[in-house]
Amino acid sequence: MKTHLWIANALILTQNAEREVLRGHIEISDDRIIAIHPAEVPVPQGVTTLDASGLVVMPGFIQPHIHLCQTLFRNLADDLELMDWLAERIWPLEAAHDPESLYLSAQLGIQELLASGTTCILDMATVHHTEAVLEAVRDSGIRANVGKCLMDHPETTPESLRQDSQVALDEAKALFEKWHGEANGRVQVSYAPRFVVACTEDLLLKVRDLAAEQGALIHTHSSENEKEVELVRNLVGQENAAYLHDIGMMSKRLVLAHCIWLNDEEINHLKETGTHVTHCPSSNLKLASGFAKVPEMLEMGINVALAADGAPCNNNLSALQEMRLAALMHKPGRGPRTLPASKVLDMATLHGAQAMGLADQIGSIEVGKKADIIALDLNQPANFLPYHKEDIPAYSQLASAIVYASQPAHVKWTLVDGEMVAIDGRALRIPSRDLEPLRVRDIQRKLIQRAGLTL
């Protein structure tokens, strides 16, 4: 049945090319925005109406680097350096997942993401049971592009997560063929080699060719950590991103998470090839990875998006937290005008859409785009929108109230594809009995046992 919905009486932060802020109503038919009406237009009788009086309505946040498979490891892998964090905790836990624990891990992550206003993610799953993540995405209503994690290097990967390159590729290809475009295009599939350290050149080249053939995204980590870059140097005799460039991996369909330890030549390669970068502020600070040159990359015209990474290296998944941190952490040394709130808001919406190859579909509230829309309450004591003379506040005021002052609890509701998927902190399509704490801890306990960890 065709749904026809009016979001009425909203203050609309459009994120369109002019960054217009409007008062009015958004008309939605099925999954699309079909009109934006000024406030003077009366809402017709008999249509389904969502009253947004007093709320700020804006495009949902887009996070192109998440690991839903790791949400169940939250608070289990803290205060470690990247390679130890991976080898001692994350890889054993990922390898111990069964479909039940993986589905639950994805549900936990999606609950938090939808409730805090994220409508779309690029997810790196683990090596096995990726369908459990895709099923959780389909069932919960979030928009996601999911990639099975690819690891095949005989010297650097644990046996439990290592696959023959052709076996890994065949599995990933089968997932693409079965799931890409599912649920009205809301579910997509990408190729996700973990990082250069974990992959042979043979695998990377096959990924490059297959993704090009299918027009699929490639999603990987790059130059997150100094030791990682050193390992790559030892393995391939080159800098990490320079290597990715030289073997032809870089393109507009490549999303690189982190990009901290890059030299100027490598940054130029990103620019020349249109490769996207996802900045993960909390993760970079918590794992003491370093400071990416985000302001400089943005200045050069490189598309830098924003994401929370996985729950064990953050330990939250809220885009609001990442925006605040991104806006703060690059100012010392560069001055307070660096990365203003408005720019960070672009990173969390428009730049995310571009990284995911969905710039014509999501990232702003415009006629013809998908109705991936959230409402924020900026009337709370903690994030009160300041006095404004006109009926419509300045864009910069709204950006400040959202980026610097808003918290997940200020997200009132979340729509994806025109469907209400979260209200007041609860993802509506995820049964609350599934997330009951005793059940979660029981599944977690068994997972930790299977991983053979003593915590």
Ligand SMILES: [Zn+2]
């Ligand atoms: Zn990551």
